[in-house]
Amino acid sequence: MAWKRKNWIATILSIGARQLGWYLHLALPLSNFNFSKMQELNVLLSKFRLVDSVGDHLTWAASPIDSYSIADAVKILVQSSKIEAPMWPKVIWGNIVPSKIMVFHWLAIKNSIPVKDVLAKRKILPSNVSTLCVWCMVEVETIEHLLLHCKWSSCIWADLFRWWNIRWIMPRSIIEFSFDWYYGMGIKASKFWKMIGPATIWAIWTARNDVIFNGKLACRSNVVRNTKLKVFLWASNLKLVHGLQAYVWEQNPFLLCI
Numbered sequence: 001m002a003w004k005r006k007n008w009i010a011t012i013l014s015i016g017a018r019q020l021g022w023y024l025h026l027a028l029p030l031s032n033f034n035f036s037k038m039q040e041l042n043v044l045l046s047k048f049r050l051v052d053s054v055g056d057h058l059t060w061a062a063s064p065i066d067s068y069s070i071a072d073a074v075k076i077l078v079q080s081s082k083i084e085a086p087m088w089p090k091v092i093w094g095n096i097v098p099s100k101i102m103v104f105h106w107l108a109i110k111n112s113i114p115v116k117d118v119l120a121k122r123k124i125l126p127s128n129v130s131t132l133c134v135w136c137m138v139e140v141e142t143i144e145h146l147l148l149h150c151k152w153s154s155c156i157w158a159d160l161f162r163w164w165n166i167r168w169i170m171p172r173s174i175i176e177f178s179f180d181w182y183y184g185m186g187i188k189a190s191k192f193w194k195m196i197g198p199a200t201i202w203a204i205w206t207a208r209n210d211v212i213f214n215g216k217l218a219c220r221s222n223v224v225r226n227t228k229l230k231v232f233l234w235a236s237n238l239k240l241v242h243g244l245q246a247y248v249w250e251q252n253p254f255l256l257c258i
């Protein structure tokens with residue numbers, strides 16, 4: 001992520017009159033998930049003080065005696081999971097999509113969707129069966145590849161981003177995707193936007209199953225259109241569309257958000 005892999009502290013540190021500044025020169029724009037991590041890093045760095053009289057050495061900050069121990073590492077992991085756990089109900093279960101789609105989203109985060117890679121690692125898929133993605137036949141079918149990064153899926157995402165008229169950098173993991181999606185749109189649009197993400201990963205999954213179990217290759221533009229219409233139907237059932245027609249939503253999603 002950094003502009004140069006090997007940077008000297010002297011090149012990224014600026015010592016002002018009163019405080020230190022860190023110029024990390026990132027090569028890529030930050031996703032929302034990474035942006036919050038970068039803010040945490042900045043807070044951490046702002047507490048750092050350079051002392052001329054002390055030489056550099058590695059230190060394990062979790063321990064009072066500066067040396068690594070498994071017990072301290074476990075303590076850190078337990079504390080961090082306590083901090084992040086309360087956010088999950090909001091990101092996954094706070095959505096207004098049907099419950100089966102929330103459950104699917106949750107299982108994807110827990111690496112429990114039965115894609116070929118998961119089945120092979122659990123010794124369920126026979127070793128002579130290919131683990132390659134059914135669409136590109138190049139990459140291993142992992143959850144992230146199938147739902148987010150495969151060329152086939154990427155075209156669907158690209159269509160949806162054009163529809164919302166936004167530029168989006170697809171995060172690496174499904175966890176980052178979930179956070180970025182949840183916090184990735186303004187308040188007015190957020191209810192509808194939040195439904196689109198989980199609805200799309202579900203649509204990609206069912207299209208993949210259609211190929212494998214029914215031999216039916218879905219047309220990408222149909223997948224996109226059906227996803228838009230399904231979300232409109234869910235919003236309509238929740239009385240969120242205020243008399244607007246589906247074609248208005250298809251033309252410009254923001255018109256529904258006014």
Ligand SMILES: [Zn+2]
Pocket residue numbers: 133134135136137138139145146150151152
């Ligand atoms: Zn693929």
